[in-house]
Amino acid sequence: MSAPRPLETDYLRPAEALLTSAVGGQHGPTSFELRLQILEAASALFGGFDLIAFHAAFDLVSIKPAAELLALAGPVASAIRQSPIHHALALSTLARETLGELERRSTGAYHSDFRLATRLAELAAPGLTPTSRVIDPACGAGILLAALTQAVCGDDPAKTAHWLAHGVCAADLSPNALRAAVLSLASFTDDVSALESMRSRWYCGDSLLAEPAVWTTMAVSGFDAVIGNPPWEKVKLSRHEFLRESGAQRHYGALTPGLDEHRFAAQRAGIASYAQQLLARYPDLGNGEPDLYIAFSALFLDLCNDGGIVAALVPGGLIRSQGTRAMRHKMLEASHSISFSIIDNRGKFFAIDTRFKFLAVAMRKAGPGDHQRQPIGLHHERGTRTGMETTGSTAIDRATLAAVRADSSIPEVRSSAEWTLFSNMVAAGVAWTQPGTGWLPQFCREADMTEDRSKFLAQPVPGALPVIEGRMVQAFRFGAKAYISGAGRSAVWRACPIGGSRLAAQFWMPRSHIARGSVPRVDVWRAGFCDIAGQTNERSLMAAMIPPGVICGNKVPTVLFPEDPSEDRLLVWLAVINSIAFDWMARRVLTTTVNYFVLQSLPLPRLDKHGAAWNRLVGAARELHALDSAGSTLAAIKRMATLRCEIDAQVALAFGLGVDDVALIFEDFPILDRGQPSLPEEATSTITRDSVLAAMAEQTGHDATRWAMRAAAGRALGAMAYIPSELALNAAQNEANSAWRAELTAPPQAG
Helix, strand or coil: CCCCCCHHHHHCHHHHHHHHHHHCCCCHHHHHHHHHHHHHHHHHHHHCCCHHHHHHHCCCCCCCCHHHHHHHHHHHHHHHHHCCCCHHHHHHHHCCCCCCHHHHHHHCCCCCCHHHHHHHHHHHCCCCCCCCCEEECCCCCCHHHHHHHHHHHCCCHHHHHHHHHHCEEEEECCHHHHHHHHHHHHCCCCCHHHHHHHHHHCEECCHHHCCHHHHHHHCCCCEEEEEECCCCCECCCCHHHHHHHCCCCCCCCCCCCCCCHHHHHHHHHHHHHHHHHHHHHCHHHCCCCCEHHHHHHHHHHHHEEEEEEEEEEEEHHHHCCHHHHHHHHHHHHHEEEEEEEEEEHHHCCCCCCCCCEEEEEEEEECCCCCCCCCCEEEEEEEECCCCEEEEEEEEECHHHHHHHCCCCCCCCCCCHHHHHHHHHHHHHEECCCCCCCCCCCEEECCCCCCCCHHHCECCCCCCEEEEECHHHEECCEECCEEEEECCHHHCEEEECCCCCCCCCCCCEEEHHHCCHHHCCHHHCCEEEECCECCCCCCCCCCEEEECCCCEECCCCCEEECCCCCCHHHHHHHHHHHCCHHHHHHHHCCCCCECCHHHHHCCCEECCCCCCHHHHHHHHHHHHHHHHCCCCCCHHHHHHHHHHHHHHHHHHHHHCCCCHHHHHHHHCCCCCCCCCCCCCCCCCCCCHHHHHHHHHHHHHCCCCCHHHHHHHHHHHHCCCCCCCCHHHHHCHHHHHHHHHHHHHHHCCCCCC
16 A cells, blocks of 8 residues: 655645745755754744844854845745644654655654644643653654643743753754754744753763763653654664665565675674664563664653653554563553553554554553552544544453453453453453363464565476465455466456355475475365455455465465364364454454464354354355355355354354344444445445344344344345455456346246
8 A cells, every 4th residue: 555645744835845945956965954044043933032142052054144044934934824733843844854765764763743743742741840851762853842842831931931941851863853853942932041951951862872871961860751753663674675775676575686795794783783782771672673662662661750651652563562562561560550542544644554553652650659550541543634533442451451461462442342342252262272172273384475486486387386375365265366467566366256266376386495394284284364464454364274285375374283183173263263253353453464473362262072063163164165166156155155144153152242242343344345235325235244143143032133134135135245345346256246136136936
């Protein structure tokens, strides 16, 4: 998915155009210096300070006379006033150093949007006064400190001057960033001496490796508030990034010819050395490639005094990743109160994928008298045109979380009802590792689509096995997409109709090149799942039976159960994994991939082997597998929908769910049944939901009339359950759809 243009870019386009015009024909460092001086002049117009005195105080050599700079700044300031962004935040945005994609990735810098800055300031401000001491240890152009200044001091010039002179501290690697932060904050005051005093405390350098004296000089007993949007990248250098930095035009996963191995090794060694320094200082980083935001999170806790507040923007991995487990435990243990606001990029905050999720964290550090910890606040927020709004909230009891999630990862539930549902499903389930259940898995990534690419063949030869890619696997379907032509991102694949799955691979791999650990697996039946997922996808978990004689790429991990290697167990596992109930649980904890740790952190339903429910699931899954390639006929499509409906009902019942629970679950799948006709006066079809709820109600002894009538009315219009929306444009599927709809809507025959 392409990255959106940040919303603030649109709001500040007039100011940016005027600023660019004012800089005129200047180029290089001179151009950026003139840009900063014009913005400093604009700051003087807002704050009322003397620009000449400001230049003298900070040893700035004026490129143009002050009067001329003020004249150039006038239209820019006027354009800022016309935008919905507070002037200090707008100045910070305009004063940022321009980062290209590669530089941004190498530094991990994602500049804070004005709405996020304002929201974070709202979270940090309660309890702060103009006498408080605050810091942003990775301040960039100072937008968070500017927003916090507005939140704490408002429009009171005396409070603001005292706050800036005595309370505001900052650090950053870039002197230009610190200068931008000064000019942004300067727009609040006419007191140049307050700005001098403020800047004299600031630190230019690597905050993560700074000596403790750097911070105690700013605040002897720690800070009352730490606010930040730290870098979000790992400390690593891949061949892909190295080549991109060298100017090569390539996509991820392509081969790496022409690599300067000597220079690459030297750069990687330097980065590895830095990583070791971070690991030594911040043990909560664990092992491997350290995440910069985790190191900064540890620093934030160290800098904050007891009773103080930490407010930060960090990636969503903080509450769900295995690599953040130690940091997550530390924050929960150290906090008297803590809240996490889950936000995605659909509000166009950053020039990254709109599906990317991140957090606004607000944590009150526990003091000596804080013996009772408050429940964890979990919120879902989204961006509006000028701010943020909350779309869901719940409180999570810490003891319950510890019982439900051993690693303290926090399920992304949006209400108390969802939290209760998730907790109850966990309590009703069984752990994969529980002795005697037969569910202890043996996972395997049989081949790597990148590392093994040189071993792949474009044409089949005797003894070579077809390579199975993620797109070829869907729920109960092996061969859901067929390779047609092309390579890489330009490869053409065709979606096969329901009942018409077939094996048409893009690559083959000689048996002689298969890794030793994968050799035994390629000749047996096993289950495989597509590990590319998403919480907002039509469905998140998709698994199928994998036959002997093929090898699965790394996007299709396979699983066997050595304690019970029967085909029945594989079929039951497929039924559970592909069920709507298990999918809902998974959507609470996964990101864009389904890794083993996440999958096994969710319980399986308690099922007695060879009990009635077990046998029904075995029979339904086995028949679905057989129908998958039997031909795309009306009868097959109908039967497959019936079988999947039975599976969804049986798994939900095994988890102890009722009709209302399953109705709540279906609310998390808003794009199911796209392309199916909807009931009159309804915007979208709900044929799958109505069919499952009718089956659930019937099996639990509840009145199924409402749901059965809705499902029948949908089918009368030609709606079909469990049809992936991508097949709406598939000619073969459309033919089957038309046949079914014609049959369902035809008038009854006489006799």
